[in-house]
Amino acid sequence: MRGNDWYGKDWGLTVRMVLTVGLLIIVYLAFLTILAQFMEAIPLLMIAAVFLMAQYYFADRLVLWSTGAKIVSREEYPELHTMVERLCNLANISKPRIAIIDTPIPNAFATGRSQNKAVVAVTTGLLQRLNQEELEGVLGHELTHVKNRDVLVITIASFLSTIAWFVMRFSFYSSLFRGGSRDRSAGATIVIFLVSLLVWLVSFLLIRALSRYREFAADRGSAIITGNPSALISALLKISGVMKRIPTRDLREVEGMNAFFIIPAISGDTIMSIFSTHPPLEKRIERLSAMERAMEGFHGSY
Amino acid sequence: MGLIDALLGRVKPAVPRRDALFSISTAYITLEANLDIRHAGVAGICFKIVSSTTFERLQSDLEELLTLAKRDTATEYRIEKDSFGYLWIVLRDNDFEDLVTTINMISETVIENGFGGALLSSVFKFKNRSGKEIYIIYNYKSGRFYPFVPEGARQRDEQYELKLNAVLSSELPLEKDISKWYPMWGLPL
Numbered sequence: 001m002r003g004n005d006w007y008g009k010d011w012g013l014t015v016r017m018v019l020t021v022g023l024l025i026i027v028y029l030a031f032l033t034i035l036a037q038f039m040e041a042i043p044l045l046m047i048a049a050v051f052l053m054a055q056y057y058f059a060d061r062l063v064l065w066s067t068g069a070k071i072v073s074r075e076e077y078p079e080l081h082t083m084v085e086r087l088c089n090l091a092n093i094s095k096p097r098i099a100i101i102d103t104p105i106p107n108a109f110a111t112g113r114s115q116n117k118a119v120v121a122v123t124t125g126l127l128q129r130l131n132q133e134e135l136e137g138v139l140g141h142e143l144t145h146v147k148n149r150d151v152l153v154i155t156i157a158s159f160l161s162t163i164a165w166f167v168m169r170f171s172f173y174s175s176l177f178r179g180g181s182r183d184r185s186a187g188a189t190i191v192i193f194l195v196s197l198l199v200w201l202v203s204f205l206l207i208r209a210l211s212r213y214r215e216f217a218a219d220r221g222s223a224i225i226t227g228n229p230s231a232l233i234s235a236l237l238k239i240s241g242v243m244k245r246i247p248t249r250d251l252r253e254v255e256g257m258n259a260f261f262i263i264p265a266i267s268g269d270t271i272m273s274i275f276s277t278h279p280p281l282e283k284r285i286e287r288l289s290a291m292e293r294a295m296e297g298f299h300g301s302y
Numbered sequence: 303m304g305l306i307d308a309l310l311g312r313v314k315p316a317v318p319r320r321d322a323l324f325s326i327s328t329a330y331i332t333l334e335a336n337l338d339i340r341h342a343g344v345a346g347i348c349f350k351i352v353s354s355t356t357f358e359r360l361q362s363d364l365e366e367l368l369t370l371a372k373r374d375t376a377t378e379y380r381i382e383k384d385s386f387g388y389l390w391i392v393l394r395d396n397d398f399e400d401l402v403t404t405i406n407m408i409s410e411t412v413i414e415n416g417f418g419g420a421l422l423s424s425v426f427k428f429k430n431r432s433g434k435e436i437y438i439i440y441n442y443k444s445g446r447f448y449p450f451v452p453e454g455a456r457q458r459d460e461q462y463e464l465k466l467n468a469v470l471s472s473e474l475p476l477e478k479d480i481s482k483w484y485p486m487w488g489l490p491l
Contacts, residue, residue, distance in 0.1 A: 005315075005416060006352065006354060006356065006357075006416050006417065007315075013311070013312075014310050014311075014312055017310050017311055018310065075456075078456070078487075079386075082386065082484075082485075082487070083386060085484040086350075086386065086388070086422060086484075089422055089423070089441055089443060089484065090315075090316065090350060090419065090420070090422060090443065091315075091316055091443075092316035092443035092444065094481075094482070095481070095482070095484075132386070132387055133387065136387075144313055147308060147313070148308045148309070148311050148313070149308050149309070150311075153309060213311060214311055216311075217311030217312070217313060218311075220313055221311075221313035224313050224314070224315050224419065225313075225315070225419075226350065227350050227351065227352030227353060227354075227357070227417075227419075227420055228351075228352070228353045229353075230353060231353075292353075295352070295353070295354040295356070296354060296355055296356075298354065298356055298416070299356055
């Protein structure tokens, strides 16, 4: 065997992913340690766990409901079903349920807490605008989100961030209402407020970074499954081009839910890149082009 | 490793398995003896086209190999693209063993050249006494077979498929999850 593959390697991505997760863990551990100094943290953790479990458990239904996506059968969309089946076969994953959203905006997302509960949804606009290979590229991207268990990864990563947010709100209101009656406890409340604000901010940025790396990974996975990075590039260009022209209001509502869109529903140059869930289009295209080059540089045993 | 790769977002193509492929060459004897099903002298292998020059070279290499094999075993071949853009190599030979050997040779060549991830399935065609077309499909990623008996344009004879499943269960590694018995309509075989 040669130590080489046609799709090349991306160690940088793995390293960044590990670093981000490592930093998140450090921030969270520090947060828990500080929190434990000031208050009984266990009940709070339990409440947040229940809250997140519910969100995680109902992820698919919640997202489907709010996007108006309808699960479609093989009889309704035979070609789409076959396309997904074949890609699932190639990637050796179970076939997710397939949903359609009736909107001219071209987009797609994956959701669901496990491979068995996964749903991949595409809009009618996507089906109309993309050719077969481009559509495969988008489906490959979404299937990689499923394969990588991205809903689970981001839910776990967001767990303590959500707690920090709760604590921050809680300590803010309690300091408002008690209005500095006792100096010692007021001081503690301010410390808790500041610490949780900091934790929330830092973890928010880290989670967004993690999310962007998951998007890169999904692009990569798509290129590997379909064997055609250029088709995904052309799909990304088409989708983002159309999205700039058409208002995307109806898909904005699901931002922040456990759904992984191919192109963020809120797009454009208004969001700073460190706050963004998706890497900038140019970077994604750059990485995919690098894969294309790796493919042409690969000569197998020839 | 699978889970760690998933968590790190490291994607690798699924590893193809061809170890089980050869078991079809004994299973067809069972089909003939128990159900009076005979092979139709046709088999096909289907893979995703990878958009790279090296893959194109692999394709022309395969054609060369197949031309050579034709001299040896008189196996006829035809290459075509289906409506989903997948490549098919369809083989014709009255000797079932030769069909299996050639399918295996193609799989091996594809895997050895680093494109094993692109292998989708192999399909073997059979017919029963009344002329009903029966397909046994091998999935490279799961390393398992499943029956496919189309009836008309978009219907399947599920009862017959389950019967085949029962008869073949001791002969072939079969896909136990029936929801993965994906139909392949309009086979070029």
